[in-house]
Structure formats: C-alpha cells, structure tokens
C-alpha cells in the first residue's frame with residue numbers, strides 16, 4: 001500500500017511519551033491519584049507510531065488498549081515512572097510528558113491496612129514531593145531529547161504554562177484548560193494552546209486523535225526551526 005505519511009519528519013525518530021495518572025500508595029489497599037484518563041498520551045503515541053516513529057509509552061494505570069506498534073511500559077507510582085523514563089530518555093529524540101504525575105507521595109506507606117480507630121476523628125497524612133520527571137529529562141546535559149510538556153490548569157492558563165516552560169526548561173508546552181467539562185481529562189475532545197520561546201499557537205477544540213497529529217506536526221516544525 002502506497003501512501004504519504006502525514007508526518008514525514010517523524011519517520012524513524014524515537015519518541016518517549018508518558019501518559020495517565022500515577023498512583024501513590026497509602027497502604028496495601030489505598031492510594032492517592034487523579035482523574036487523568038491517559039487518552040491524550042495514548043493518542044499521541046498512536047499518531048506517532050502511524051507516522052513511522054519508534055514509540056515507547058510509559059503509562060500509569062489506565063483503561064486503554066495499547067496502540068498498534070507502540071511499546072508500552074506499565075508503572076504505578078511517580079517514582080517508578082521517573083526511573084522508567086530516565087532509563088530511556090537519552091535514547092529518545094523527543095520526550096512528551098503527558099502524564100498527570102502525582103506531585104506528592106505519602107511519606108511512610110503503611111505495611112498493613114490502616115485501621116479506623118474510635119479515638120481519632122481526624123487523620124493526617126504526611127506527603128513528600130515526588131521527583132519532577134520532565135524537569136529531570138530537560139536537564140540532561142548529554143543527549144537531551146526535544147522536551148514537550150503539558151500543563152493542565154483551572155485558572156491563569158497562559159501565565160502558569162509559560163512559567164512552567166521557563167522553570168522546567170522545556171522546548172514546548174501544551175496548555176490545557178481543565179476547568180471545562182467539554183474538554184480535558186475524561187473527554188474525547190481537547191483544545192490546547194502551545195507555547196515556546198517567542199511563539200504560541202492555539203489549536204481549537206477537536207477530537208484528541210486529531211489534536212495529537214496537530215501537536216506532532218507542531219513539534220516537527222519546532223525541531224526544524226531549532227536546527228541551524
């Protein structure tokens with residue numbers, strides 16, 4: 001079958017993508033997590049694989065089939081995701097951090113199921129900060145991939161996203177307004193505004209599959225612009 005791929009620039013490139021939520025154990029039967037469905041990351045993985053890229057998808061627990069041609073690495077916690085990513089990051093041409101990584105984990109995971117006590121009406125969990133996966137990838141001094149982040153915000157979308165672009169030293173960030181039920185998280189649709197040093201592009205609300213292709217096109221364009 002003869003066809004021209006929509007994304008010729010991705011042919012033969014290696015993409016490392018994170019997707020989904022992470023789960024931070026409290027005890028053997030409980031965890032902290034978030035509402036990420038993994039759909040955006042899986043759509044990016046599928047579109048990149050269709051474009052002829054070698055795709056590794058490091059994912060937290062999600063209810064989605066593995067896209068054809070994608071190598072899937074399942075993890076649970078942010079620490080596991082961090083180590084799975086750092087093992088592979090230097091071999092990647094492009095890293096896309098689409099996962100909703102839990103910012104904190106429980107300081108001391110209980111070995112046994114925690115019991116409700118009659119004396120305590122309050123329970124305090126102490127949390128400690130997780131490693132910042134994308135910031136660690138972007139900080140690689142040797143063989144650093146082109147690094148793309150996502151920012152899910154409920155307010156001050158542009159300023160928070162631009163701040164993350166600078167602070168984490170990303171090449172591109174896709175800002176996503178998750179205050180609306182019409183897009184983001186469990187929705188099949190999403191709209192994003194992408195920011196990079198000295199530029200931005202709004203991508204209108206559309207199915208996540210179509211949006212994934214548009215984001216990959218933008219990434220390919222930005223990589224071409226960066227090259228002298």
Ligand code: CTP
Pocket residue numbers: 018078097098099100101102103130131132133134135148149150151152164
């Ligand atoms: N990210 C990551 N590791 C973390 C936290 C976030 O790799 N421990 C990545 C996400 O995958 C995303 C980007 O960083 O690509 C922005 O995530 P976000 O949660 O919006 O940023 P934070 O720095 O955690 O800021 P916030 O306080 O808004 O949660």
Ligand code: CA
Pocket residue numbers: 101102103
């Ligand atoms: Ca966060």
